[in-house]
Amino acid sequence: MAEVHIIGQIIGAREFPKQEVFCKWHLQIGNNWRVIEGKKEGQTQVSSSQFTEACNWSYPIDIHLATAGIKGWPKIYVEVYHLDWLGRAHLFGYGLITIPTSPGRHILNCYTWRPTGNLRDRVVEYFLGGGQYIKYPDLIFSSEKRYKMSTEAMGVVIFELDLILRNFNNYGVEY
Amino acid sequence: MSEGGTFLLSITGQIEFAEVMASAGSAFHCKYEFCSGPDWKIIGGLEAGITQIANVVNNNDRVVFNYPIDVQFKSTNPYGWPQIVISMYRGMTLEGYGRTHLPIRPGNHNLIVDLAKPKASSLLGYLGSFFGYQPELLQPKMLATTAGNNLIRMENCGSINMNFNVVSQGFLRLGYDFGDSN
Numbered sequence: 267m268a269e270v271h272i273i274g275q276i277i278g279a280r281e282f283p284k285q286e287v288f289c290k291w292h293l294q295i296g297n298n299w300r301v302i303e304g305k306k307e308g309q310t311q312v313s314s315s316q317f318t319e320a321c322n323w324s325y326p327i328d329i330h331l332a333t334a335g336i337k338g339w340p341k342i343y344v345e346v347y348h349l350d351w352l353g354r355a356h357l358f359g360y361g362l363i364t365i366p367t368s369p370g371r372h373i374l375n376c377y378t379w380r381p382t383g384n385l386r387d388r389v390v391e392y393f394l395g396g397g398q399y400i401k402y403p404d405l406i407f408s409s410e411k412r413y414k415m416s417t418e419a420m421g422v423v424i425f426e427l428d429l430i431l432r433n434f435n436n437y438g439v440e441y
Numbered sequence: 442m443s444e445g446g447t448f449l450l451s452i453t454g455q456i457e458f459a460e461v462m463a464s465a466g467s468a469f470h471c472k473y474e475f476c477s478g479p480d481w482k483i484i485g486g487l488e489a490g491i492t493q494i495a496n497v498v499n500n501n502d503r504v505v506f507n508y509p510i511d512v513q514f515k516s517t518n519p520y521g522w523p524q525i526v527i528s529m530y531r532g533m534t535l536e537g538y539g540r541t542h543l544p545i546r547p548g549n550h551n552l553i554v555d556l557a558k559p560k561a562s563s564l565l566g567y568l569g570s571f572f573g574y575q576p577e578l579l580q581p582k583m584l585a586t587t588a589g590n591n592l593i594r595m596e597n598c599g600s601i602n603m604n605f606n607v608v609s610q611g612f613l614r615l616g617y618d619f620g621d622s623n
Contacts, residue, residue, distance in 0.1 A: 271519045271617075273542055278555070288591070303478075303520045309591035313557065315598075322555040322597050324540055326585055328478070330520040349594070370620020371546065428545045430519050432617045 267332040268434045269302075272340070272365060274427035276310060278322035279346060282358055282421035285314035287321050289423060290345045293329060294362075294407060296338010304329035312349050327427065336439060340365045343406060344423050346378055350395055357399040359420035360406050367441050369431045376423040382416050448612040449484075450514040450523075452543055454605035456492065459504040459529060461536060461556070461599030463497040469504045469536065470494045471601070472528045476540075476585035477514065478521010486512030510605075519545075519617065524585040527601055529556060534575045537598045540584045544607045546619050552603045557595040 279287050293306040306329065313321040331340065346359040359378030366372045381398040383391070391397050405411055434441060456471060463469070474489035492508040514523055527539040537556030544550040559576045561567045566576060583589055612619070 271522075273519065273522045273545060275542065286594070303518075305587065308587055311557075311590050311592075312594040314560075314594070314596050316596060318597070320597070322557065324555050324557070324584070325590065326524060326540065326542065326587060328520060328522060328542075330518070368620060369618045428542070428619070430545065430617050430619045432615070434618075436616075 267334060268437060268439065269432040270331040270333065270340070270365075271430035271432075272327060272329045272331070272427055273430070274327050274425065276323050276325040276327065276344075277424040277426050278313065278320055278324070280320050280422045280424060282321070282346065282348070284348050284358075285319075285321060286312055286349045287314075287358060288312045288347055288349060288355075289323065289325070290347070291327075292343045294341040294343050295331065296333075296335075298335040299331055299333045299338055299340065302330045302332050327425075336367075339367060341407075342376075342425070343403075344376055344378070345403075346420070346423060354395065356396050358397075359423075360400065360403075361423055362406060363425060365427065366429060369429045369441070371426070371428050374425040374427060376425060378420045378423060379417040380420050382418045446611065446615050447515055447517050448615060449610040450516070450543075450612075451608040451610075452486075452513070452523075452605055453511045453608075454509075454603060456506045456508040456510065456527070457602045457604055458506060459556075459599060459601045461504060461529075461531075463500070463502055463504050465497055465500050465502075467531050468494050468496045470530050471506060471508070472530075472581075473510070474526050474582065475512065475523050476526055476582045477516075477523035478518070480518040481514055481516040481521055481523060484513050484515045486510075488512075510603075525554075525603075526581050526585050527554060527556075528581050529601065534573065535577045538578065538581050538584055538595075539601055541603075544605055547607045547609055550605050550607065552605060554601045554603065555597060556599050556601060557597050560594045560596055562594070 361376040361378035539554035
């Protein structure tokens with residue numbers, strides 16, 4: 267079995283309209299893949315900043331994977347939420363990044379989006395907060411059903427990941 | 442999980458300086474500790490340490506620690522790669538926590554670690570924060586293990602610069618590939 271180590275951090279969020287954001291992440295892998303050690307999902311702390319617009323999480327990621335094939339190369343799926351002053355969490359963005367297939371250090375920008383509602387939804391959101399979210403999150407991974415959605419751009423989640431690969435050469439896999 | 446064979450990791454470097462809102466008359470110090478996975482063992486150097494007290498003479502001075510770190514690890518598995526957890530204090534009150542993984546590839550690395558401090562979670566604590574109360578984490582290592590991370594709110598405040606030299610031994614022999622060292 268070839269092995270992959272993903273070691274790094276979620277640095278933080280940029281360009282979101284508000285502070286006090288947190289992020290839920292989840293590792294998405296194919297059937298051939300197995301998590302040997304490490305957490306495959308998690309949630310960061312709520313982060314804010316007084317002097318800059320950047321919210322940093324410095325959230326560590328450390329995953330050890332084994333695979334019998336390169337199909338279903340891991341992806342990280344994130345949901346960014348905003349925690350408002352009443353303690354309510356509102357969706358601020360969905361995003362997906364593919365883990366690079368080359369070893370070494372990578373800085374990855376995850377550009378996030380969220381669904382937009384109609385005019386009425388927007389008026390409600392303006393006064394009451396909240397917003398639209400997806401009922402079935404598998405829509406985020408599927409490339410077939412996306413066409414039914416209308417979305418808007420949100421901020422960027424920045425990842426810094428170090429990849430270590432092992433034994434891929436033994437199976438004749440070039441990367 | 443790796444069959445047979447260990448590898449060694451040597452870290453030498455400094456905690457160079459902190460970039461924070463430093464007002465004249467304040468004094469800073471740092472604690473650091475390493476947090477690594479189950480297969481890792483420190484075979485030389487200190488697992489934790491505390492720097493000198495760096496005084497700020499002029500407003501916005503750079504808070505220089507130039508604190509040397511020299512530590513050697515042994516492991517059989519990259520999982521649980523060591524992390525450094527830093528707690529910085531202004532006088533006796535907390536200024537911020539920071540954490541980062543130690544660099545993986547051999548060579549010289551400049552690291553910038555973002556600092557963050559927890560916010561009070563209760564109304565009493567919130568009111569107290571107007572009078573200088575600053576909550577602290579009982580175990581700053583929780584930032585590295587991510588246990589209970591989702592329960593806290595933190596505020597960013599500055600950063601710490603560090604410089605590390607990494608030397609590994611026996612890592613490639615075990616079949617690992619950590620990419621080009623550029």
